[in-house]
Amino acid sequence: MENKKDIIIIGGGPIGIACALECKKRGWSYIVIEKGALTNSLFNYPKNMTFFSTSEKLEIDGIPFISNKPKPNRDEALEYYRRVVTSNKLDINLYETVTKIDKNENDFTVLTTKGNYSGKHVIISTGFYDIPKLLHVPGEDLPKVTHYYKEAHNYALQNVVVVGASNSAVDAALEIYRKGGHVTMVVRGESIGERVKYWVRPDIVNRIEEGSISAYFNSEITAIKPETVVIKTPENTVNLPNDYVVALTGYLPNFKMLEANGIALSKDKRIPIYNPETMETNVKGLYLAGVICGGEETHKWFIENSRIHAKLIAEHIEKQLK
Structure with a gap:
């Protein structure tokens, strides 16, 4: 059975969660599809890791992040993002892997290991922690x-x-x-x-x-x-x-997913091509959000400077609906 949504968000990390919050505020139907645990990359960080960023720079949608010290640790971040999701009753499917994205004339069909979804827009926010260099x-x-x-x-x-x-x-x-x-x-x-x-x-x-x-x-x-x-x-x-x-030599985005869906990449450092004002790629209706935007430049985007991507995408979609 195919589920119809306005927005399909691939990736349940902090930026994927931020995108879901923007959809919910605007009354759009959406689904977040995450192949692992909630905020899977953060979950797989070292147990004693302390963030470089201070807690307020890790906040999404203005929801306060209170930590014991100025720089929060992994467990505090997991608790924060988990509470954001549960308190806002966000629609997230975990342990479900996207296998294919088909671009149709007016929308997208997203195939996963558990079903099919159709949506007018797709946001890819999958990070880069799964493929080691x-x-x-x-x-x-x-x-x-x-x-x-x-x-x-x-x-x-x-x-x-x-x-x-x-x-x-x-x-x-x-x-x-x-x-x-x-x-x-x-x-x-x-x-x-x-x-x-x-x-x-x-x-x-x-x-x-x-x-x-x-x-x-x-x-x-x-x-x-x-x-x-x-x-x-x-x-x-x-x-x-x-x-x-x-x-620990670093990690790479899933370039195969990007290329399979027609997203253009720069030749030098394989950086995805997108409009920085809207985050829309060369594929109309297909957006990127979060650290995946940096391609091989994995030190370019972090939670603190990519939080804005969710709002840029939502504002661009909203203009098209008017």
Whole structure:
């Protein structure tokens, strides 16, 4: 059975929720379709993660976000967005995956693992946390390799290589070290990333300088073996004893979904083409919202600067209805 809606929103993260709120305020029928848990990306963040943004910058639709400290943690964000959804009785289907979007003459048909939906407009707000940037080295498929980090306890007393120098890599390295893991960082660049949270960067720099955490800069892993990793450094090749590899090298949007639905991408960094004033793509009636708008530039959009996307889209749709 096909469900007819005015708006179909794909992705139940903070920006997808913001889009749903805009629809509800205007009395439009809508559905949010999320393939995982509510705010699935946030749910999969490390348990002890603290946001770079302050709580008021994570608020949507002017609904206050009260946290114990100026910078909220993962659990506080999950509670906030969950309460926004339940208090406003938003129409969200969880654990339902979109398999296809068909553009018809006057509307869209969205096919999922649980049914079909038709809508006049579609908003894609799917983020970029599901597809990791791979190392593309032999042994990357070994069970000891992960591209996600949840908590440190299981790495206690183990030789752990953390790949990367972003916020996630630095947080993982520090937590694993403090839980008794033997941490070595492998970093392509010459130093810890400048985007690392300002209150965390001195900590990791000092731990490296004192030797508590080892680090190879301007280096990369060339092979992963059951008991070692091979690291190419500017000086030589190092065979390092190893139990686990935590490769936090970033993530990518689902480009296949965008391209399959006719959304044009720039050639350089595969950035989706859209009108920044309306968020409408080259496909009439198909909009983008949130961090997916940055394509491979995954550091361009965050919750705090993409909250406005929901209102831009709603205002553009509203003008067309008049």
